[in-house]
Amino acid sequence: MFTPDAPALPARSLPGLLHGLVQTQPDAPAIRWLDTATDTRSDWSFARLNAVADTLARCFMVLGVLPGDRVAWLGLNHPALIAALFALGRLEAVLVPLNTRLAVAEWSAVLDDCTPKLLVHDTSFNEAAGVLCDGPGRPVDLTLDHLLACAPSTLLPEAPTEALDRPALLVYTSGTTGTPKAAVHTQGNLLANMAIAAQVQGLTAEDTVLTVLPLFHVGGLCIQTLPALSVGATVLLHSRFDPTATLRAIAEERPSLTLQVPATLQALTAHPGWTATELSCLRTVWAGSSVLPPEPLKAFMARGVPVSNVYGSTETGPFSIALPPEHAATHLGSCGWPAPGVDIRLLGFDGRPAPAGQVGEIAVRAPNVVATYWPDRPALDADGFFHSGDLAQQAADGSFTVVGRAKDMIISGGENIYPAEIENLIATHPAVAECSVVGQADARWGEVAVAVVVLRDASAAAEGWDAPLRAFLDGRLARYKWPRRWVRLEALPRTALGKVQKAALKALLETPPAN
Structure with a gap:
C-alpha cells in the first residue's frame, strides 16, 4: 500500500536538520x-529551540x-529534552x-549499565537524583532549572555535517525485570525514522500534532514528535497525559494529528467531556500498539476520525508497519502494510520464511532499525534483520x-493458541471493558488459556458473570482455544505506554487467594 523505496533523509545529521529549519522558518x-x-505554558520557535540547543551544548562541554x-x-x-x-x-x-x-533501584541499574556523565x-525527581548521584563514579546531579540558566561563553565546535553513524539516543527496552538492555539509535536511524514516519502520516509544515505520551519512549518521541519537527510542523507538547487537558x-488548539495508546484512547472516550469535544480538526488519530481494543477505535470512527495503527518496537525506530487512514475501518485489528523502505519477513520457528497465511515471527530490516544494543552487542541477524x-499473519x-x-x-494439547486472537474477540462483548x-x-494439557477480564459494570460481577462470555465464544472461536479459566x-x-504486563498477570494467577 506504500511506495517501496525509503524516503530521502531530511539531513545528514541532527544539527544539520535543526540548522536547516532555522534557515527557512526561524519564527515559526x-x-x-x-x-x-x-497550566503553565511556554512557546518555543525554531529559532529558540536552536538557541537553547546551542546553549545546552556549551553547558555540556563545560x-x-x-x-x-x-x-x-x-x-x-519538556522542550528542553528535545x-x-x-x-x-x-x-x-x-x-x-x-x-x-x-523505582530508584531500577534507575540505578540503568545508570550502572550506561555510566552517564x-x-x-x-524538580519532581530531586530526591531520587540525590540518591542516584551519591557516591564515586556516579553522574553529576544537574537540575533542569540550573541547566536552562546556564550561559557559558565557550565556543562550540563546528557542527558535524555528516554524522549518520554516530550514536545519539539510548532507549532501554527493559528495566522492570531482568537485565536492562538499551537499543543504540544513531543519528542516521533517527533521521531515517523521521523521513519514513513523516511520509506515511503525510506530515507538512501546516500540521499541528498533539504529543501527550512520554518522550522517554520511542513512541512518544519518534512516531510523531520528531517527524513533525523535521518538516517544520508545530508540536503541542504536554508534560504528561491528562484526558481533560487533551480534550x-x-x-x-485544533491539532490535525495526535498519537495515543489503548489506555489513553479509553480514557478519552470514557471522559465526561468526550461527546461535547469537537473532533473535526483531527484528520487521523495514530495509535502505537501491536493490538488495539476495538471499542475506543469505533468511538472515534463513529465521529468521523479514523484511528490508524502503527507497529514497531524500541529497536525498529519504531515506525515499521502502518495502517493507512483510508483502510482503518475495513482493517480493524490489523497493523497495516510495511512502511516505505521497510522490509518485513515472517519467520517460522525454524528461522525460515513461514508459509503463506501462517503465523510467523516479524523480522524487520530498514534504515531506522538499530544495529546494536549498548555497548556493542549485535541486534541484527546475518541478513540485517531484527x-x-x-x-503475525x-x-x-x-x-x-x-x-x-x-x-x-500458549501450547495446549499440542495446539498453538495465540492470545491476541482470543483477546480481540472477547473485547467485542458489550460487557467487557478490557x-x-x-x-x-x-497437568493434563501442558498449558491452558486464562482470560483476565475487566467488566464495564462492576455490579455485573455476580456469581456466574463469565457464563455470558463463554456462550459468546460459541461458534466464534474453536473450542480448543477457549479459556479454561476466567478471572475478573x-x-x-500496564506499562507507561499502556501495554498489559502479562508477567504480572501470570504472577497474580500463581498467587494463592488470601483467606
Whole structure:
C-alpha cells in the first residue's frame, strides 16, 4: 500500500536538520508546551529551540561531555529534552531518557549499565537524583532549572555535517525485570525514522500534532514528535497525559494529528467531556500498539476520525508497519502494510520464511532499525534483520495482523493458541471493558488459556458473570482455544505506554487467594 523505496533523509545529521529549519522558518512555532499540573505554558520557535540547543551544548562541554559520552534525563515531557537531543548531537554525544515510572533501584541499574556523565532532572525527581548521584563514579546531579540558566561563553565546535553513524539516543527496552538492555539509535536511524514516519502520516509544515505520551519512549518521541519537527510542523507538547487537558487542547488548539495508546484512547472516550469535544480538526488519530481494543477505535470512527495503527518496537525506530487512514475501518485489528523502505519477513520457528497465511515471527530490516544494543552487542541477524519476538499473519492483500508474542504463545494439547486472537474477540462483548489472555501450566494439557477480564459494570460481577462470555465464544472461536479459566480484575496492570504486563498477570494467577 506504500511506495517501496525509503524516503530521502531530511539531513545528514541532527544539527544539520535543526540548522536547516532555522534557515527557512526561524519564527515559526516549533513547540507549544503545557505543564498539565500547573497550566503553565511556554512557546518555543525554531529559532529558540536552536538557541537553547546551542546553549545546552556549551553547558555540556563545560561539564566535560565528550563525543560518545552519555547524558541521562529524568523528567516529565519538556522542550528542553528535545533541545538536549540536538545539543548532544552537535557534540556527537548520547541522550539517555529514563522511564519516569521506574523505582530508584531500577534507575540505578540503568545508570550502572550506561555510566552517564550527567543526570539532568526536573524538580519532581530531586530526591531520587540525590540518591542516584551519591557516591564515586556516579553522574553529576544537574537540575533542569540550573541547566536552562546556564550561559557559558565557550565556543562550540563546528557542527558535524555528516554524522549518520554516530550514536545519539539510548532507549532501554527493559528495566522492570531482568537485565536492562538499551537499543543504540544513531543519528542516521533517527533521521531515517523521521523521513519514513513523516511520509506515511503525510506530515507538512501546516500540521499541528498533539504529543501527550512520554518522550522517554520511542513512541512518544519518534512516531510523531520528531517527524513533525523535521518538516517544520508545530508540536503541542504536554508534560504528561491528562484526558481533560487533551480534550481541551483538541477543542481549543485544533491539532490535525495526535498519537495515543489503548489506555489513553479509553480514557478519552470514557471522559465526561468526550461527546461535547469537537473532533473535526483531527484528520487521523495514530495509535502505537501491536493490538488495539476495538471499542475506543469505533468511538472515534463513529465521529468521523479514523484511528490508524502503527507497529514497531524500541529497536525498529519504531515506525515499521502502518495502517493507512483510508483502510482503518475495513482493517480493524490489523497493523497495516510495511512502511516505505521497510522490509518485513515472517519467520517460522525454524528461522525460515513461514508459509503463506501462517503465523510467523516479524523480522524487520530498514534504515531506522538499530544495529546494536549498548555497548556493542549485535541486534541484527546475518541478513540485517531484527527479530521482534512478535507473531503475525499476513493477509492476501499484504496487510499484517499481530496475534501475540512468541513468548506468550500458549501450547495446549499440542495446539498453538495465540492470545491476541482470543483477546480481540472477547473485547467485542458489550460487557467487557478490557481483556488479556495468558497461559497457565496444566497437568493434563501442558498449558491452558486464562482470560483476565475487566467488566464495564462492576455490579455485573455476580456469581456466574463469565457464563455470558463463554456462550459468546460459541461458534466464534474453536473450542480448543477457549479459556479454561476466567478471572475478573478491577484493572489490568500496564506499562507507561499502556501495554498489559502479562508477567504480572501470570504472577497474580500463581498467587494463592488470601483467606
